[in-house]
Amino acid sequence: MNAIPHPLSVIWQNDHLQLLDQRKLPTETVYMELQTPESVWDAIYTLAVRGAPAIGIAAAYGLYLGIRQVESMDQFWRELKRVADYLNSARPTAVNLSWALNRVQEKVMSHQSQSLEQLKEIVLAEAKLIHQEDETVCRKIGENLLTFMQDGMGILTHCNAGGLATAAYGTALAPIYLAKQKGWNLKVFADETRPVLQGARLTAYELQQADIDVTLICDNMAGVVMKQGWVQAVIVGTDRVAANGDVCNKIGTYSVAVLAKEHGIPVYVAAPTSSIDLNTATGDEIPIEERAPEEITAGFGKQTAPTEIKVFNPAFDVTPAKYITAIVTENGVIRAPFANGLKEHVHKNKDN
Numbered sequence: 084m085n086a087i088p089h090p091l092s093v094i095w096q097n098d099h100l101q102l103l104d105q106r107k108l109p110t111e112t113v114y115m116e117l118q119t120p121e122s123v124w125d126a127i128y129t130l131a132v133r134g135a136p137a138i139g140i141a142a143a144y145g146l147y148l149g150i151r152q153v154e155s156m157d158q159f160w161r162e163l164k165r166v167a168d169y170l171n172s173a174r175p176t177a178v179n180l181s182w183a184l185n186r187v188q189e190k191v192m193s194h195q196s197q198s199l200e201q202l203k204e205i206v207l208a209e210a211k212l213i214h215q216e217d218e219t220v221c222r223k224i225g226e227n228l229l230t231f232m233q234d235g236m237g238i239l240t241h242c243n244a245g246g247l248a249t250a251a252y253g254t255a256l257a258p259i260y261l262a263k264q265k266g267w268n269l270k271v272f273a274d275e276t277r278p279v280l281q282g283a284r285l286t287a288y289e290l291q292q293a294d295i296d297v298t299l300i301c302d303n304m305a306g307v308v309m310k311q312g313w314v315q316a317v318i319v320g321t322d323r324v325a326a327n328g329d330v331c332n333k334i335g336t337y338s339v340a341v342l343a344k345e346h347g348i349p350v351y352v353a354a355p356t357s358s359i360d361l362n363t364a365t366g367d368e369i370p371i372e373e374r375a376p377e378e379i380t381a382g383f384g385k386q387t388a389p390t391e392i393k394v395f396n397p398a399f400d401v402t403p404a405k406y407i408t409a410i411v412t413e414n415g416v417i418r419a420p421f422a423n424g425l426k427e428h429v430h431k432n433k434d435n
């Protein structure tokens with residue numbers, strides 16, 4: 084794929100972590116310089132860094148920041164678990180967070196005979212590998228999703244599952260970048276995605292920077308653009324796919340999927356295998372993060388609701404598998420019934 088048309092979300096800068104502060108986009112490009120796991124926890128919790136893959140990558144580097152100065156083996160093993168558990172507490176829904184932290188710990192556990200300094204290097208090396216692999220995974224997801232697309236078609240997407248949510252290319256937006264490279268003219272409708280506006284602030288920004296035809300709409304307009312016949316496919320990302328194919332994604336995705344079904348529009352989920360959780364049987368068991376009421380009553384600093392008003396602010400919802408046309412991973416396309424295909428795709432990576 085061509086050069087990335089937007090600033091990278093995560094950069095390992097020799098001895099510390101640089102994170103693009105996504106809270107300031109699209110008007111400011113500001114990088115945070117992080118040296119501690121506490122600062123990484125805060126960046127994840129405040130959505131300075133967000134998007135399931137990007138969260139996992141940042142946490143893996145945060146784990147290294149937490150153990151790199153330990154002075155004994157006992158301290159190394161104690162701090163490795165403490166810092167991993169601490170970072171894992173930043174946000175509950177995206178399974179990439181625990182997936183990345185577990186992967187680093189498993190890697191180290193398989194090299195227990197190494198010296199203390201070698202173990203520290205293994206932690207950093209695994210974090211870098213997770214980071215580097217994400218680029219390849221997203222590119223493959225893009226290629227697999229492109230098989231459902233044609234020049235000139237209309238795509239609706241929700242939230243941001245673009246390069247800013249990953250190492251570089253994004254998941255749901257990856258095929259759109261590939262289509263651009265092929266000279267296709269796709270017409271993207273980006274839901275603004277209340278209340279944090281990842282669609283308006285991030286997806287619209289990314290696609291405009293890439294000179295891709297993007298129209299920003301309010302979430303409550305998704306139905307009418309479908310009814311007008313302007314949308315031929317919905318493509319979204321995911322924070323966690325349950326073992327039965329239920330898909331947890333940004334709040335509002337369920338509504339989009341039901342509307343798409345009503346209009347006979349396919350719904351494709353871009354899902355790296357790192358976002359598939361075979362240990363969670365159905366979407367009902369996925370923990371849904373609830374965030375501060377102020378995200379709704381005083382978003383971006385402007386009071387738009389009465390003080391003390393009762394608020395319900397779930398950051399995600401679950402779309403039952405019956406509304407999903409296909410789940411597309413780096414290993415290919417999975418159609419209903421999803422369970423066996425999900426297992427095959429996850430285990431294909433483990434066997435490699």
Ligand SMILES: CSC[C@H]1O[C@H](OP(=O)(O)O)[C@H](O)[C@@H]1O
Nearest residue numbers: 133134135244248320321332333
């Ligand atoms: C490929 S990103 C997956 C997912 O993460 C986003 O949530 P958030 O911005 O709160 O981290 C959104 O649900 C994306 O679809």
